[in-house]
Amino acid sequence: MENISVGQYDLIYNAFSFAFATLAAATIFFWLGRSQVAPQYKTAMTITGLVTFIAAYHYFRIFESWEAAFNVADGTITATGYAFNRAYRYVDWLLTVPLLLVELILVMGLSRSETVSRATRLGLLAALMIVLGYPGEVATTNGARWLWGSLSMIPFLWIVYELFVGLSKSIAAQPEDARGLVSTARYVVVGSWAFYPIVYFAGAVGLDGGAAATVVEVGYTVADITAKAVFGVLIFLIAQRKSVAYFASLRSAGQPAE
Amino acid sequence: MENISVGQYDLIYNAFSFAFATLAAATIFFWLGRSQVAPQYKTAMTITGLVTFIAAYHYFRIFESWEAAFNVADGTITATGYAFNRAYRYVDWLLTVPLLLVELILVMGLSRSETVSRATRLGLLAALMIVLGYPGEVATTNGARWLWGSLSMIPFLWIVYELFVGLSKSIAAQPEDARGLVSTARYVVVGSWAFYPIVYFAGAVGLDGGAAATVVEVGYTVADITAKAVFGVLIFLIAQRKSVAYFASLRSAGQPAE
Numbered sequence: 368m369e370n371i372s373v374g375q376y377d378l379i380y381n382a383f384s385f386a387f388a389t390l391a392a393a394t395i396f397f398w399l400g401r402s403q404v405a406p407q408y409k410t411a412m413t414i415t416g417l418v419t420f421i422a423a424y425h426y427f428r429i430f431e432s433w434e435a436a437f438n439v440a441d442g443t444i445t446a447t448g449y450a451f452n453r454a455y456r457y458v459d460w461l462l463t464v465p466l467l468l469v470e471l472i473l474v475m476g477l478s479r480s481e482t483v484s485r486a487t488r489l490g491l492l493a494a495l496m497i498v499l500g501y502p503g504e505v506a507t508t509n510g511a512r513w514l515w516g517s518l519s520m521i522p523f524l525w526i527v528y529e530l531f532v533g534l535s536k537s538i539a540a541q542p543e544d545a546r547g548l549v550s551t552a553r554y555v556v557v558g559s560w561a562f563y564p565i566v567y568f569a570g571a572v573g574l575d576g577g578a579a580a581t582v583v584e585v586g587y588t589v590a591d592i593t594a595k596a597v598f599g600v601l602i603f604l605i606a607q608r609k610s611v612a613y614f615a616s617l618r619s620a621g622q623p624a625e
Numbered sequence: 626m627e628n629i630s631v632g633q634y635d636l637i638y639n640a641f642s643f644a645f646a647t648l649a650a651a652t653i654f655f656w657l658g659r660s661q662v663a664p665q666y667k668t669a670m671t672i673t674g675l676v677t678f679i680a681a682y683h684y685f686r687i688f689e690s691w692e693a694a695f696n697v698a699d700g701t702i703t704a705t706g707y708a709f710n711r712a713y714r715y716v717d718w719l720l721t722v723p724l725l726l727v728e729l730i731l732v733m734g735l736s737r738s739e740t741v742s743r744a745t746r747l748g749l750l751a752a753l754m755i756v757l758g759y760p761g762e763v764a765t766t767n768g769a770r771w772l773w774g775s776l777s778m779i780p781f782l783w784i785v786y787e788l789f790v791g792l793s794k795s796i797a798a799q800p801e802d803a804r805g806l807v808s809t810a811r812y813v814v815v816g817s818w819a820f821y822p823i824v825y826f827a828g829a830v831g832l833d834g835g836a837a838a839t840v841v842e843v844g845y846t847v848a849d850i851t852a853k854a855v856f857g858v859l860i861f862l863i864a865q866r867k868s869v870a871y872f873a874s875l876r877s878a879g880q881p882a883e
Contacts, residue, residue, distance in 0.1 A: 381712045388682050389720060392675045399659065399671045440706035614664065621878035 371577035373444050376437055379584045383430040386588045390423035393596040400603050405613035408606035411473035415599040418463045418470065422595050425459035426588075428452075453504065456587060460497045465490035467598060468526070471552055474605050477537055489529055496522040500567065516567055523564075527557055545608045552601045559593035562586055629835035631702050634695055637842045641688040644846045648681035651854035658861050663871035666864035669731035673857040676721045676728065680853050683717035684846075686710070711762065714845060718755045723748035725856060726784070729810055732863050735795055747787055754780040758825065774825055781822075785815055803866045810859045817851035820844055 397416035401409050429452070436451040437444055468489040472482055496519050503515030530553045541549050566583050617623070655674035659667050687710070694709040695702055726747040730740055754777050761773030788811045799807050824841050 377710075377712065381710075381716050384686065384713070385716045385719070388679050388716070391682070392679050392720070395656075395678065396671055396675055399656065400668075402659075403664065403667055439708070442708075621875075621880065623875055623880050 371437070371444060371580055373439055373442060375577040375581045376439060376444055378581060380430070380433060382585045382588045383426055383433055386592055387423055387426040387430060389592055389596055390419045390426060393419040393599055394423060397599055397603060400607075403610070404603075404606040405610035407476060408474055408610060411470050411602060411606055414466050414470050414473065415602045418466050419595050419599060421462050421466075422459055422591060425455050426591075429455050454501075457497060457501045457504065459591075461494060463595060464493040464497060467556070467595065468493055470599070470602050471549075471556070474602050474609075475534075475537055475541065475549060476609065481537070485529070485533070489526060492522040492526050492529070496526070504567065512568075516564065520564070523560070530557065542609060545605050548601055548605045548608070552598060552605065555598045555601060556594060559590045559598070562590040629695070629702060629838055631697055631700060633835040633839045634697060634702055636839055638688070638691060640843045640846045641684055641691060644850055645681055645684040645688060647850050647854055648677045648684060651677040651857055652681060655857055655861060658865075661868070662861075662864040663868035665734055666732055666868060669728050669860060669864055672724050672728050672731065673860045676724050677853050677857060679720050679724075680717055680849060683713050684849075687713050712759075715755060715759045715762065717849075719752060721853065722751040722755060725814070725853065726751055728857070728860050729807075729814070732860050732867075733792075733795055733799065733807060734867065739795070743787070743791070747784060750780040750784050750787070754784070762825065770826075774822065778822070781818070788815065800867060803863050806859055806863045806866070810856060810863065813856045813859060814852060817848045817856070820848040 394416045397412055397419065401412040401416075404412055432449075432452040432455065435449045436447060438447050469486045472486045472489065477485065499515055499519035499522070501515075503512040503519070506512045506515065534553070538546060538549050538553075566586050569579065569583065652674045655670055655677065659670045659674075662670055690707075690710040690713065693707045694705060696705050727744045730744045730747065735743065757773055757777035757780070759773075761770040761777070764770045764773065792811070796804060796807050796811075824844050827837065827841065
């Protein structure tokens with residue numbers, strides 16, 4: 368990252384600030400939204416907000432680490448010698464990726480035993496995927512990067528299988544006006560995740576310098592906002608549609624609808 | 626901005642601090658107001674508060690960036706070499722301008738399909754307007770400023786058309802005591818936006834120096850407060866008027882009205 372330009376530095380800087388603002392705002396949106404869903408979906412909304420809250424915290428740290436790594440004055444950029452901490456992303460994912468799969472399971476309103484078994488399996492697979500990816504991210508040889516990256520793909524593919532084959536029966540059993548959204552939510556998860564291995568292996572084929580850093584950092588940022596905030600809005604819409612009958616029953620009993 | 630005086634610097638500094646205080650206070654007003662509107666308007670109030678929350682965050686950053694760009698001591702001002710980050714405004718608008726159009730659609734209480742289609746169209750047009758404006762804002766030639774500024778006017782005019790022609794039927798269908806406020810809200814949006822292109826093209830006709838910076842920064846600040854906080858108060862008043870029947874029905878059922 369020695370050859371980064373002021374323009375590239377600024378773009379990444381503004382992308383980090385944008386992500387912080389978006390994720391912090393999304394957190395409050397989800398937590399306020401708790402009052403607009405039926406009791407059985409409140410935990411899903413709480414966790415949806417936890418995911419964006421944890422991510423907002425890490426983007427704040429990432430922003431500060433980025434600011435500390437370079438000095439930009441009088442239109443020129445110099446490295447300060449303080450390393451940009453790449454580990455923040457992995458620490459974030461280790462917490463947020465299992466949780467966002469749990470959100471999806473919770474909002475589906477499955478039986479208690481199916482909820483526990485699916486949420487546990489998907490959560491552990493997601494954590495394993497992140498843990499296996501990290502040694503490759505910080506590896507100094509391409510061989511190690513390919514090895515750990517490939518190992519990390521095993522739980523990744525297993526998660527894809529669970530979401531598209533394992534869950535297909537449960538999705539078919541969702542109420543009609545929520546079914547399409549639940550299915551879309553799976554595509555948003557897997558679609559936004561597709562970006563991560565592209566960036567990961569870009570490092571293994573020798574892509575480097577300021578342009579590469581820009582693609583990596585801005586790309587991860589867009590993927591994180593999609594997988595956490597956009598995905599969370601889908602979870603909220605699903606929960607809200609599935610709560611219509613609950614609030615209608617309260618109103619017909621003369622109760623306040625919230 | 627080399628020729629800025631201490632008085633001009635102080636005026637801009639205080640305007641930024643004023644904007645932060647106003648937008649932060651407005652945020653809390655809107656979120657507390659959620660409990661005073663019927664369930665179908667709660668998301669509109671949440672988003673109204675998100676807009677001012679995101680703007681308050683950016684004014685805090687803008688304030689800090691302004692402070693870092695100049696050193697004022699013993700009555701003299703010197704540039705520190707750290708650039709004032711103009712991009713914060715665009716990052717803010719990219720998030721808040723689509724959201725404030727969504728607020729207006731949500732408080733109108735249209736059908737689900739009309740809400741989705743109008744909110745999506747207006748949100749995307751607003752984002753496009755901001756994205757097209759940015760290259761002109763940072764351009765070094767007047768030609769580029771005019772080009773991008775003119776391109777940005779296309780989605781702007783389309784939004785005006787949507788608000789004044791596309792929405793006219795839906796506004797006519799609003800309850801009588803809210804209709805005038807909904808119509809006024811459109812004028813506040815478009816009226817406050819009219820300031821942005823004036824400032825934008827002021828740069829293209831060669832206006833520069835400390836006086837120009839003061840007009841630009843204070844002008845953008847007044848426009849932001851109007852389009853976000855004042856507009857938000859109108860959204861709250863509309864939601865409150867449309868909630869009167871709901872709370873009356875709760876009271877007649879012997880329920881607490883909040």
